Amino acid sequence: MLKSLLGASAMLAFGLFAVAAPTPAAADDLDRIRDRGVLRVALSGVYPPFSMTNDQNEVVGFDVDIAKEIASRLGVEAEIITTAWDGIIAGLVTGRFDTIIASMSITPERQEVVDFVGPYYSAGRTIFVGEGSEFQDLDALNGRTLGVTLGETHEEWARGQAGRDWTLRTYRGLNELVLEVRNGRIDGFVADSVAGALAARESGTPLRAIELPGDDGASVDVGIAIRQGNPELAAAMQEALDAMMEDGTYMDIAMEWIGADIR
Numbered sequence: 001m002l003k004s005l006l007g008a009s010a011m012l013a014f015g016l017f018a019v020a021a022p023t024p025a026a027a028d029d030l031d032r033i034r035d036r037g038v039l040r041v042a043l044s045g046v047y048p049p050f051s052m053t054n055d056q057n058e059v060v061g062f063d064v065d066i067a068k069e070i071a072s073r074l075g076v077e078a079e080i081i082t083t084a085w086d087g088i089i090a091g092l093v094t095g096r097f098d099t100i101i102a103s104m105s106i107t108p109e110r111q112e113v114v115d116f117v118g119p120y121y122s123a124g125r126t127i128f129v130g131e132g133s134e135f136q137d138l139d140a141l142n143g144r145t146l147g148v149t150l151g152e153t154h155e156e157w158a159r160g161q162a163g164r165d166w167t168l169r170t171y172r173g174l175n176e177l178v179l180e181v182r183n184g185r186i187d188g189f190v191a192d193s194v195a196g197a198l199a200a201r202e203s204g205t206p207l208r209a210i211e212l213p214g215d216d217g218a219s220v221d222v223g224i225a226i227r228q229g230n231p232e233l234a235a236a237m238q239e240a241l242d243a244m245m246e247d248g249t250y251m252d253i254a255m256e257w258i259g260a261d262i263r
Helices: 008-014 029-036 062-074 085-093 153-159 174-182 193-203 231-247 249-257
Strands: 038-043 077-082 099-105 114-123 125-130 145-149 167-171 188-192 207-211 220-227
Touching: 029 038, 029 062, 029 231, 038 062, 038 085, 062 077, 062 099, 062 231, 062 249, 085 099, 085 114, 085 220, 099 114, 114 193, 114 231, 125 174, 125 193, 145 153, 145 174, 153 167, 153 188, 167 174, 174 188, 174 193, 188 193, 193 207, 220 231, 231 249
Parallel strands: 038 077, 038 099, 145 167, 145 188
Antiparallel strands: 099 220, 114 220, 125 188, 125 207
């Protein structure tokens, strides 16, 4: 990564589907987390280098380390829960986990359903195509097939492009999108600029970015989602995040996984 009360298309875009309305969070969520000794953190696990599974079958990445550091500063352990992106907000709202630390962009629609801590980084939207492909701009992709991650804001954007006759295919995450371009099953995919470039690099797949003009490609803030009605939890997590950024811990994590400061 919502509009469960605002229409079926928004439900598809943000993964609330059958959730009728947000379940109000308990007033003492922070106390409950500390009593339990565990902060339950949701992410997709298929969004390298932010979250992915290593050779030891461990979920690792930038978001994972951010989550573990925030949990530590709250005085608890982080329990990492992987889940499909298109249902991740529904899982938070209904209490399956306490927070989403999963490179989720902050949008007005999402803010109607969840609260955000942060932002903790920013990224723009980009279309990635094969390095040797003929496509140079958006117009060249008319009539072509693009991939998107199901439930991301990029899917909503691609479906809302009036006059574009491209075919869209949905996937679970970046690894699948990169593989599909490499194997020629799609002509390109829409993703965050940072994540897409790094996923291509890690997989050894030569891709080229088509920059989007104006607001389409503008950088957006990425935040940490929690259930609404938790000011104490929000304040404690924001304090932990701010301290990480001030004392160098955030930069250490960013350099390890991204190789740059992405704030």
